[in-house]
Amino acid sequence: LLLYQSCMLLQLSMTCKILETFDLHGLYKKGDIMLGGIFPVQYLSIPPELSFTLDFSGFQSAQTMAYAIDEINRNVSLLPNITLGYRLFDNCIRMPIGLRAAAVLINGQDSIVYDYSCSQAPPIVALVGDAGSAPSIAISRILSLFGMPMVSYFSTCPCLSNKVEFPSFFRTIPSDDFQVKAMVEIIKHFGWTWVGVIGSDDEYGHTALKTFSDVFQNVGCLSFTEIIPKSNDKLKISRIISSIKQSTAKVIIIFAVSRDISFLLNEIILQNITGKQWIASEAWSLGSLAREENFYWLGGTIGIAIRRKDIPNLENFLLQVRPDFDPANNLVIRFWETMFECKFPENSSTFLNSKTCTGSEDLKSLSTAYTDTSQLRSAYNVYKSVYALAHALHDLMMCKQGEGPFENGSCADIFNVQPWQVLFYMRKVNFINPLGERVAFDKNGDALGIYDIVNWQKIDHGKITIKTIGVYDESVITGKALTIQDDDIFWNFPSKLVPQSICSKSCQPGTRKASRKGEPVCCFDCVPCAEGEISTVFDSSECFRCPSDFWSNPERNKCVEKELEFLSFEDSMGIALTSLAALGMCVSVSVLAVFIHFRETAVVKANNSELSYFLLVSLALCFLCSLFFIGEPSHVTCRLRHVAFGISFVLCISCLLVKTVVVIIAFKATLPGNNRIKWFGAVQQRGTVFFFTSVETLICILWLVIAPPVPAKNTNNEHSKIILECYVGSITGFSCVLGYIFFLACICFILAFLSRNLPDSFNEAKFITFSMLIFLAVWIAFIPAYVSSPGKYTIAVEIFAILASSFGLLTAIFTPKCYIILLKPELNNKRSLMGRLINNKNSGAFFPKMLIFVFLKEPSKCSVDHSKSACFRSSHFYVRIFY
Structure with a gap:
């Protein structure tokens, strides 16, 4: 670096000469525009003079560029x-040699490139290489000073995507970020959420582990994370083996090269660890570990591999390589001597005591990685790198003056092109290469994320093959980057099926995940959703409550409409209550018919027949109104049921109250000449009944006008059902209706109770007292039963209370009378009734002052003065009471 900085300070006319001549092995071909390349071809020992081993794949990549x-x-x-x-140039897989090669490519050597000065263009305009990330980082920093494009075919470190630090770096191999995404997509494809991950103890491994952990946290959980030591550290290897054995994860991802994994593999074989699905990074998916002796433990490995393509005619080109004694092509000499284990006389230090090379040896007779073109992966990336530079130069050459991208619309001179000009066009490269694949770079200089997905399988005769089972391509427009042929995969498990690698089984719809304390989020329990809540997807983190009109099905995975519940006429209970109501109406009508038919008899006349008719009609209405409580509630039935109930019962109780008052007034008028009874005759009795009923009617009208009852859906009492009921609307209105009924019933009961000891032949007071007791008892018992009854049974209790109280009134009031009328007709006359009064008088049980009733058909006979009698008009006749 100091060499070039000092060179930049020299006068432009001065010639820059390299201070030292480097003995580098390489390949050379002259051209109008020169491209440079750095490849790992030889492995040198330490010291390097002792021995070397040639990497045939590296030499194949170099020849692919050629x-x-x-x-x-x-x-x-x-x-x-x-x-x-x-x-x-060959970098011998050593960074210092790679840096030397880069220096020579940038500056040149006098023995090859003459009269070069700092003012001229460098010997090359762009560089293809290097293979490793670490040397690429070092070389790219140097090339960036000159704006020279560098296109790597095997450097995957994500750090090289930093355009601030590496502005002139490009690559045709995807970044490890894409590799991690591809691995995560594979894991998602097979439903694995519980995995272990292992990385090498270098920048490649540490970066890959961090990136994988960050991306995978949205997909699943890591059971363990371990680092493979660079040396055979027994303690560290044992710790990794312990993590593998103790973990329940069946899928293990490894980011490392083959030679690092070999230490771990030896221990895996020693402890016979099987039942694991290995996921290989591109660094070892095609490496030396794919051997028959390792297949029992590593068979079925799924790996990420660099995209493979068949390059037409490349094999013929490789087989036509021949030794060239030009010093610039000395790498071919090394290759030839290694391939055929011979030596050329000019290279006496190579392969001592071996046969002499003739140069006419046949490469077709050998089978090596160099001649094998079935797995062109890194070589294909070299091929794409060269074409990317060629298309950049072609775009530069096609520039039209005045429309160029440089100052004043100028274009570059193709015969004196500067690296920084090529760099400008490299950023815009986008083409389809001769093999039909698109080549382009993103804003970070990265290639499209395209990988092959491979699987280690065994074919006939036990030979191991690495089969391509899918592709990961981020450039796919459909958005589905991963494509895998599941049927082509070999699974190294007894079941031959996809293994499950999960900490907890997926929670089925209808359940939710409940995290386990102190464990990763992938380890959880499945808790059933509560009633009324559902989950519709697997592994739901929460259950969702159904809308108010819906309820969860038994599986808790679907909201279904709540069952509508109401007391219908088709229900067995509805049929029973309807039958009782019909029976009550029939009995009431039958009794009314009996009373009308026997209206001229003593019992009917003596019991205020007009009020009895009203009472029987009201009881029939009470039975009838109960039917409004059966069936689906509607606006009409909701209004009718409560109004009919209130008015019917008020009419009924009003009749009983008036009958009680009549008896009291009649039998308490004990003083001679007392005319109190005449002020409470038939008209006044009807008026009183009408008045009491009118008050209830007025209350009902106000209730209906202000806040009437309406149909409502009750979802509170039974969550799984919607109870259709009638909401009373105004609580005050409903309370007034019931309160008024209760008020009249209490008054009637009190009056009837006070007059219970009147003579029994005409005294209904004790029967009214008994009926009121039944009425009040039924409705008092109704309250707790109503409150505690669920659903439609609430309405059933209310109907039962109506029917029970109606039957109680009907039975208590009219059973004794019907008994005499129908079964004891001989007692239904004046004589029998008068005889019973005399018996009452002798016994002194009731009113000792009262002796006998005389029925008078003509009112004129009431005018006869009797000092010990009183005459008054009853409903249908006049009665004189003697005392």
């Missing part, structure tokens, strides 16, 4: 009349 440039030069539509050249 092939891509040769193909572009033969393409008349891309960079016409321009020949691209290249200078490629």
